[in-house]
Amino acid sequence: MKYSLIGLVLILMGCQPVVQQVPVLYYDMNDAYIADFKERLSSIEKEPLVHIDGGNRVNTQNEQFTQWIEQSSVLVVNPVDRLSVLPMILKANQLNKTIIFFNREPLDEDFSKASFAYYVGADPFQSAQLQTQLVDELQDSQRNQPLDRNGDGMIQLVILKGEQGHQDAEIRTRGVIETLTSKGYKLDILEVRVANFDRTQAYKATLDLMETYPNMELIISNNDAMALGAIDALVDMTWIQDINQNGVIEQDEPWFPVIGIDGLPEAIESMQKGYLFGTVKNDSEAMADAIVQLIDIVLNKTTWDTFTYTIKDRKIYIDYILINRP
């Protein structure tokens, strides 16, 4: 009788996974970027990861967090709201657990309270800086039309902004303006138009902007989706025109410069056909790799000696990659 009870307990315990699973809490798997990132993470296959969808709800993610922190010594968290991570950090301190944040950076005042926490992400300001490098190349390129079309010594600029108040949108917008200014460009910012990272909204906004500002010379977008929306509008209004209909915009055909960020496959294709001028790619492969390496270190499977990324104040910023026309 006693033995059968022990046996039963053993069987029940056997249902628990023997290998420790590391939970990865995503803010929202409906986000194409996150879904793609999940694929990259699971393709590394070094750690048994559990992928958990927060459904874009802070409360849901908090519940998932409290459930998993009991079971795992390390949690990978992509916060739904970067402003709301303080209780997670304190809870992890209380239980001596490690959190690896990624993609959305906690506030420094919160992050500094953590006993064991890391952040893996990209610096949105760097993406803006790389966008200005594209402006430099545009300036130098041997096009039939110069960047300063009206020759007034200033660039009539429109910025397609993601969301008002969105960290990336704010920093990218501000970074582009400040970097261009510091590089000595004279800017005539016609408008900073919010299009919520959305292609259709960007398309409508651009149609409107073309009408309002016929003297517009450059569109810088906070992401590729809005850049593609802008190109849709420009093609519709024949600001960009494939006259010989060979599917490619050549040097002598009507063209208008648009710069994006993200490196979406469709954006890269558009760029190769001569529509989009260039984009900046988030190196999610490296980001996933860095996260897995960090997990290994936290679980004492490897040491810092083999870590291949630069870490400063427990934060790892993965460089953006510049992609422009060949």
Added chain:
Amino acid sequence: MNNIIKKLTIGQTTFAIIVVIVTITLTMFSAIAYQLVYTATDDLIETSSKEFTSQLILNYENYMSGVIDISNQIQRRLTNLNEPLESDTIENVFESLIDVNRNLRGVALYNQQGIVASSNIQIPSYVDPWIDLALSNDAIHHFKFMDDRLFVVKSFYSGTTLAQTQTLLIELDKSQFDAIAFNTNLGQYGHILLLDDKFEPIYSVGEYVETQSLQVINKQLLGMSLLEYENQSMALNVSTIRGSRWMIATFVNVNAINQTKSELLFAMIGIILAMMLVVAYVSANFSGRLNSPMRRIQQHIQKIQEGNFDEQIVMDGQIEMVKLADTFNTMSSQIKQLMENVVEEQQAKRASTIKALQNQINPHFLYNTLDSIVNLSENQQNEDVVEAILALSKFFRMSISNNQNIVPLKDEIEHVRNYGLIQKIRYKRSFDLDIDVDETLHTIPVLKFCLQPLVENAIMHGLHPDMFTRIKISATMNEDSISLSVYNEGYGLSPQKIEDIMNVLRKDLPTQSVGLKNVYQRMKLYYGPQAHLRIESDMDEYTNVILTFPLNISLEDQV
């Protein structure tokens, strides 16, 4: 254990087994049921309090995102203005928005230096540090409560030629915020607490004890738990509100739900006890039904042991018991019948034996014989006298001395030979008794006095007055029986006469022929149906009476 069980009656064992099984089953069933309900109740508490919190958070988040939307809308309108903002410009913007959104009470705009550029409200002095705070972190909408007023402050970068950071202060209509949690009923001490990022309470709904609430919140930090709070069972949920730096803690009084758990426990214990009482009663009753007939049968057996066969068991109830009692009654009456039969048989045997004896020492026979002896002695036939007296004395010695009913064949032959001698003297040797029995058969046990009456009948009825008659006794061995025959040459009997005689014998009718009937009765008494008496005859030729005894009775068997 086994010894204990052995000492119990069937009824007690049945009772014990039923009670034990029912108790175990009932207890296990109840434990499982209670466990299920207990878990379900906890799940219910957990899910309902989570659900409530989740809905509440959603409402706050909707409110916040509404406010942030308005703020972003204002910022967007202000972002693209190239000129330094004029107060009437912001008022225009504000006026256009307030028409759409009743939530707004007022707006103020600060320039990069923190100086009010435009305002349509009286700005209290406590606002100033918030402006610095907003400038230091322009990524956040800072929500602030003060003097029962609700503000939101946000610095933003206007990406125009102006390229500077401005700060927007919006006062909100707090009543809309209050309305979110206004009508919630969380029970005694149930409350909602909003805390800032320093874990300082900034807003509350419901009665609470601040130090205690803060203590449990600081301990829990996130998630859901059940706890005791001011002697009340509480479900505590701690989470965060998106878009703000706020935390939200909900304390839901779950005493009522918890109480049902203990009520259920008591109810279940009550049901178990009640059911066990019922089961105990029923099984006691049942085992009694099993036990009491057993006891009655046992008592009855005791009476039978004491020799009382007259009482019958009257049984009702279980069909097996009734059947058992019936069988028992039948059995005891059969035993009684058998015993009576035995007694009767014994009496009959005794009576018939006495009768046989009486026949042997029939006074007429003695008188006649003595008379014959007197005649012999008158005629000086001394040798014959001696022979006769010797035969007579042997005859009587044998009749009286031996009280056994079964004797070896040679004794019986000796007896009948003596009889024959006596009768020969009496009947002046007008017959001859010829005994033809093989010596090997001399030890075979036969019924005592079985031949003499037949020889007597042969002499009485068979003798021809003018002729010399032969009477022949012979014995034949069959497979499992011995046949003795007494044959005489005489008048013979008609078949009708034989039939009449056999009828008299079989049906025990009164008759003059006492001797034959007595032989027949004793044969049947001692040997049963295996013994036969047969009469063969041919008119004017012969009569032969054949007795057949089974061999399975020995001399020692006789009673």
